[in-house]
Amino acid sequence: MSQIGLLFGIYIVGLLFGMLFVQRIAAAYLVSAAFLFGAVFFTLYSLLLLAFRLPYTMTALILFVAAGILILGLLNLIRGTFREITMENNIYPWLLGLAACVAVLIFARNNNLSIATSDSFAYILNGRTLAINGLNPQSAGWLSSFGVMLPVLQASSIALDESYLYALSPLLGITLLATSGVLIYQGAQQYTAQRYLARLIAVVSVLVLGSSNFVIFHTFYVHTNILEAAFLVNAVGGAWLGLAQKKRSWLALSLVAWMGFSLGRPEAPLVALLFLMLMISCNVFPWRIFLALFLPYLIVVSLWLVLLGYLIGSGSTFLTPMRIALFLLAYLGAAVMVLLGEVRWGQRLLSWYPWLLVGGLAFSLVLMFVTRPAHMLESSVSLLTNLFTLSGRWGAIWYGIAILSLLALRQRKLPNERIFAAGIPAFILLVLGLSYLRIPYHANWWDSANRMMLHVLPVWLVYLAVKFYPRWVERVQAAIRRVDRFNSKAGPGPDQVLD
Amino acid sequence: MLKFNSRLWRVAGSLLLGVSWGLAFVARFMGFYDVSRLQKLEMFVVWGVLFGLLWYGLFGWVYQQRAAYAVRGLLLVAGCSGLALVWAGYLLNDPFVLESLPGGSPSAASSILRGLGMLAYSISLSSVVWLLLGSLRLGYRTLQATQLRLGELMRLAFPYLAICTAVILINLVLYRPAEQRDNYQLRRLANNTLEELIRRSPDTTPQLRVYLAYEELYPGATLVASQEGMAAAGLDPAELATKGSAREVVLSAEQFVFPASDLANLPASREIQLGEHDQRFIFIQPGEPSVDQVFLIQIGQRFYFVPRADLPGGENAP
Numbered sequence: 001m002s003q004i005g006l007l008f009g010i011y012i013v014g015l016l017f018g019m020l021f022v023q024r025i026a027a028a029y030l031v032s033a034a035f036l037f038g039a040v041f042f043t044l045y046s047l048l049l050l051a052f053r054l055p056y057t058m059t060a061l062i063l064f065v066a067a068g069i070l071i072l073g074l075l076n077l078i079r080g081t082f083r084e085i086t087m088e089n090n091i092y093p094w095l096l097g098l099a100a101c102v103a104v105l106i107f108a109r110n111n112n113l114s115i116a117t118s119d120s121f122a123y124i125l126n127g128r129t130l131a132i133n134g135l136n137p138q139s140a141g142w143l144s145s146f147g148v149m150l151p152v153l154q155a156s157s158i159a160l161d162e163s164y165l166y167a168l169s170p171l172l173g174i175t176l177l178a179t180s181g182v183l184i185y186q187g188a189q190q191y192t193a194q195r196y197l198a199r200l201i202a203v204v205s206v207l208v209l210g211s212s213n214f215v216i217f218h219t220f221y222v223h224t225n226i227l228e229a230a231f232l233v234n235a236v237g238g239a240w241l242g243l244a245q246k247k248r249s250w251l252a253l254s255l256v257a258w259m260g261f262s263l264g265r266p267e268a269p270l271v272a273l274l275f276l277m278l279m280i281s282c283n284v285f286p287w288r289i290f291l292a293l294f295l296p297y298l299i300v301v302s303l304w305l306v307l308l309g310y311l312i313g314s315g316s317t318f319l320t321p322m323r324i325a326l327f328l329l330a331y332l333g334a335a336v337m338v339l340l341g342e343v344r345w346g347q348r349l350l351s352w353y354p355w356l357l358v359g360g361l362a363f364s365l366v367l368m369f370v371t372r373p374a375h376m377l378e379s380s381v382s383l384l385t386n387l388f389t390l391s392g393r394w395g396a397i398w399y400g401i402a403i404l405s406l407l408a409l410r411q412r413k414l415p416n417e418r419i420f421a422a423g424i425p426a427f428i429l430l431v432l433g434l435s436y437l438r439i440p441y442h443a444n445w446w447d448s449a450n451r452m453m454l455h456v457l458p459v460w461l462v463y464l465a466v467k468f469y470p471r472w473v474e475r476v477q478a479a480i481r482r483v484d485r486f487n488s489k490a491g492p493g494p495d496q497v498l499d
Numbered sequence: 500m501l502k503f504n505s506r507l508w509r510v511a512g513s514l515l516l517g518v519s520w521g522l523a524f525v526a527r528f529m530g531f532y533d534v535s536r537l538q539k540l541e542m543f544v545v546w547g548v549l550f551g552l553l554w555y556g557l558f559g560w561v562y563q564q565r566a567a568y569a570v571r572g573l574l575l576v577a578g579c580s581g582l583a584l585v586w587a588g589y590l591l592n593d594p595f596v597l598e599s600l601p602g603g604s605p606s607a608a609s610s611i612l613r614g615l616g617m618l619a620y621s622i623s624l625s626s627v628v629w630l631l632l633g634s635l636r637l638g639y640r641t642l643q644a645t646q647l648r649l650g651e652l653m654r655l656a657f658p659y660l661a662i663c664t665a666v667i668l669i670n671l672v673l674y675r676p677a678e679q680r681d682n683y684q685l686r687r688l689a690n691n692t693l694e695e696l697i698r699r700s701p702d703t704t705p706q707l708r709v710y711l712a713y714e715e716l717y718p719g720a721t722l723v724a725s726q727e728g729m730a731a732a733g734l735d736p737a738e739l740a741t742k743g744s745a746r747e748v749v750l751s752a753e754q755f756v757f758p759a760s761d762l763a764n765l766p767a768s769r770e771i772q773l774g775e776h777d778q779r780f781i782f783i784q785p786g787e788p789s790v791d792q793v794f795l796i797q798i799g800q801r802f803y804f805v806p807r808a809d810l811p812g813g814e815n816a817p
Contacts, residue, residue: 112687112690114688217685
């Protein structure tokens with residue numbers, strides 16, 4: 001098996017997992033996010049192998065693909081989901097997804113545009129080391145500072161007898177663009193079934209994302225950023241759709257994406273926690289449902305942190321036993337927070353949570369500025385310089401985001417908007433706050449903060465693209481009512497016009 | 500007679516076309532003659548299944564549109580475009596096409612294979628073109644029917660669309676040329692080895708090239724750079740830091756650099772037990788490639804410089 005075969009196998013496993021939701025979630029989304037689901041399962045499987053010192057060989061990789069296809073295929077058979085996908089109904093997104101996946105893999109194989117920096121080699125080499133030595137205190141220390149998913153995926157290159165996974169980043173890049181587009185389309189469809197404009201908006205928004213040189217660069221750069229961006233937009237977008245449409249399936253898929261996001265980088269569980277608490281604070285589902293959905297995520301991430309804590313002993317650069325304990329405590333807090341929605345004072349507290357979150361982070365940042373003004377000022381100026389000048393390599397994208405964000409202030413409120421409206425500022429404040437613990441950010445594209453902005457950019461774009469919709473639809477409906485009122489001829493009603 | 504829409508017809512047709520098109524793609528695009536049997540089989544299965552599925556879908560689509568009508572069109576387009584394809588390949592000196600034509604050079608078996616592949620390839624390609632044209636026509640009709648409904652929404656969405664379009668154009672027209680001059684522009688790699696990736700990556704060339712041959716000799720080695728080690732190797736960590744290459748440098752007061760004369764005490768490289776967490780290896784190449792290359796080897800808290808020639812495979816290797 002080559003890496004093309006493995007990545008395709010991971011995609012198929014993700015696809016079969018997605019198929020389980022075909023009755024409730026649009027096939028286009030399941031098809032475009034399939035690689036992310038497969039990658040999460042592959043990471044968990046690999047971690048099990050490495051933790052128990054089982055041989056990480058070609059046989060193990062083939063076993064993953066074969067067992068994944070068999071188990072998920074059987075589950076699909078039992079649930080009768082294959083019957084949903086027939087020639088006359090719903091087959092084309094699946095065929096298109098398969099073809100697109102193969103096309104991207106073949107393109108990457110024939111046009112290896114990979115680019116690497118010292119970080120990239122660290123990810124590749126430590127991944128390869130992991131495949132040989134398994135999880136030990138040294139590798140655990142490193143993983144706790146750099147994240148686990150990319151090294152684990154790169155570790156498979158040893159079993160595949162290849163140098164590194166050059167096709168991984170392109171696949172993630174395309175996944176990011178495709179899922180962002182589908183999420184925008186799905187979000188817009190909540191307000192109107194008018195498909196053409198929703199498609200146009202989705203395509204234009206994806207082109208905005210894809211035209212930025214920094215995004216193109218990351219599609220071939222061996223690093224965690226494109227991976228984290230893909231997982232975050234699916235996690236946040238899926239969560240918002242789940243809450244807005246009151247669909248548990250969206251939430252379940254979102255939590256798989258949160259799992260992948262949390263395993264991607266060391267600071268990611270913290271970001272995930274902020275967003276998860278925002279989800280809980282919306283208080284849409286009864287606590288039993290929330291808890292049942294959250295528990296697998298909480299258990300997996302907590303187990304990983306406990307395993308890291310056990311292996312690294314006194315601690316690593318980023319994680320110490322104390323910090324791990326704090327993380328676990330915060331996760332426990334999130335689980336308890338679910339119960340708050342059941343009591344009146346808890347509901348009030350939950351409604352204040354976005355303000356508490358953003359306010360708390362802003363206040364912390366003010367304190368940081370007071371205690372280390374030069375340090376924090378340098379970080380802030382560097383971040384802004386990177387976003388709005390050539391040094392960050394973004395192009396004009398942040399100017400566009402800034403203008404659209406200003407225009408969005410006049411738009412109608414979206415349901416459960418706090419996930420975006422509080423989540424995005426909280427993310428940025430957190431990124432700035434993290435500089436307090438390290439050397440200041442600097443004005444160069446490879447700066448951590450600049451790269452981390454890639455994580456939140458697709459989320460922001462999805463938010464803005466959907467944000468304008470309610471007012472557009474409202475105006476069109478008003479215009480139609482006016483026409484109906486004054487026109488004696490029978491014209492199409494609002495429902496017909498917007499169908 | 501078998502009905503066109505029968506499942507058997509669809510499955511058999513899909514299987515046949517999937518296999519032949521899979522074969523054609525493998526032969527045409529994936530260096531069929533240069534890879535191992537296992538890879539051939541793998542490529543064949545992946546492509547065969549994929550195109551089989553695509554064909555299955557295509558048959559369904561054709562059935563939904565009026566079958567007989569569609570098949571006639573399909574065959575007509577297939578024949579014409581197949582001929583056009585061969586002719587274009589001939590004009591463009593495509594070796595794949597040239598060798599498949601009478602008088603070409605390959606063996607009889609591969610010629611038949613290529614011929615079959617060409618046929619399936621041209622039929623399939625032309626049917627995709629046909630499918631695309633059909634979709635465009637359908638799309639145009641739908642657009643005509645919904646023009647009035649779209650107009651109103653388009654007018655309202657204009658600011659959003661205009662801003663997005665401006666961003667796209669600025670990115671592509673103004674920023675793209677500036678990026679072309681950047682050191683970190685994308686370059687196509689000739690092969691997929693780590694060595695080439697290291698060689699072509701601006702961040703690691705020529706200041707710091709980590710891990711070249713050693714990882715191949717000793718898989719499991721981990722990399723770390725020491726500031727002292729870099730300085731001793733003639734590299735200026737401060738300069739590297741400004742270029743962003745020294746971010747991986749691990750600073751430790753307990754690191755010692757031994758002169759090359761102490762290397763006699765170093766255990767033979769092949770005897771070093773790898774997999775231990777306190778053993779790390781790094782390769783530093785100072786200056787231009789013409790400068791002597793050295794390995795910096797860390798064992799525990801000690802660092803050793805080893806001339807490349809002394810390493811396994813080098814000129815002075817034990």
